[in-house]
Amino acid sequence: MSDIFNQFHQPIGMSLSDWRGAPFPEAQQITGRYCQLERINAARHAKGLYEAYCEASDFRDWTYLPVGPFETFDAFFVYLKKIEEQTDPMHFAVIDLASMKPVGTFALMRIDPSNGVIEVGHISYSPLMKRTRASTEVMSLVLKYVFEDLGYRRFEWKCDALNAPSREAAERFGFSFEGIFRQAIVTRGRNRDTAWYSIIDGEYPTLRPAYDMWLDEGNFDNQGRQIKRLAELMKRA
Template sequence: MASRLNEYQQPIGAALPDWRGARLPERVTLAGRYCRIEPIAVERHAAELFEAYRDAPDGRDWTYLSVGPFATLDAYRTHLTSAAQSRDPMHYAVIDLATGKAVGTFALMRIDAANGVIEVGHVTYSPRLKRTRIATEALALLMKYVFEDLGYRRFEWKCDALNEPSRAAALRYGFTFEGIFRQAIVTRGRNRDTAWHSIIDSEYPALRAAYARWLDPHNFDARGQQIETLASCIAKEASRPDRPLASG
């Protein structure tokens, strides 16, 4: 990308004369074909989420999170009460439309509206949500909200650098890996190096089309198995000259 030069012949970034900042996220409900995203409500979601998380055979899903696992519903309810009151992170529940029940949560966080940067984090999916169409559609709905409704320029995904499933998920969803921040934080009494991933607004149109293509019911056979992978959908949309997309 060609750089502009200032009066001192120094390269400077692209001008943004119309930039006025992004909007703060709100406690909205986002509906799709397979799922609905809604603000955390303790009385509505606590028991359903606790039940869904208990489908896991052990506590490994909580290893790279800052909380959990929770031994009792009361303990989880206390955690969810605090989460529901937070504005940053702002937590949402993912609802399976087939059952009407909450099957996981995530949050919008590290909200920097002035610079148009926001992160998806605290991703806590139960076994009922993992590796399903719902998991992909939930992120597609959130991405649409971030870029189209709120006007952000950059959408981030960060995780423990040792969390290989999370890093693989970020790449599958079309995020670009940007590097490792060494000794970024201390969590649970141990060091965490943080892997950074992002999607920027110019890449979003290709991803939006790829998600729609993958989520189309015709992309699944009678057994519910995908016909075309999300990676293939992203690659095809990215190859169009009018839809730039960085490589992961």
């Protein structure tokens, strides 16, 4: 991306004179090969999600999230009723197409159509979803929706700088590390430094083939184990 200079010979960045903004996301359902993304609906998703989260042996998965853990179904249902009406964050349930049961959630958030910027967050995957093909396909589907269908310029991932699994996931999915915002917020009565990651529209076309190759049936042996790692495929891309 080369800079353009003004009449004072100052670099002012690449011209975007044709940019008219991006549409606000309105998808109610996005279907892939292994999973389906559906806008959160408490009546339809609460029971299955609560049962999926109860598969965990403890509450460690909630440590870096702004909500939870939910020790009762009623408390979880109230939470889902609240977020199903929100459009930013816009929450989705992840449906496993093999079982047709909800196994996790995420949200599109900090949605900025005028600048073409959007973030993925509130990622909460149950034990039924972790380390499955669906957990990677979610990101593949969202990337396609954000960049190809909506035409956004920047896709962000932010997390607690101490959340090592989230940071590893961001890097595995092809996000570039941009730095640490120190003392960014106060959450749960403690400080949070925030790690910032992003994918921009010019990078997406090189990531797309890696996702497609990783998700292909031919990339898994007869025990369902991956043959080539996503990181390996991205390096080739």
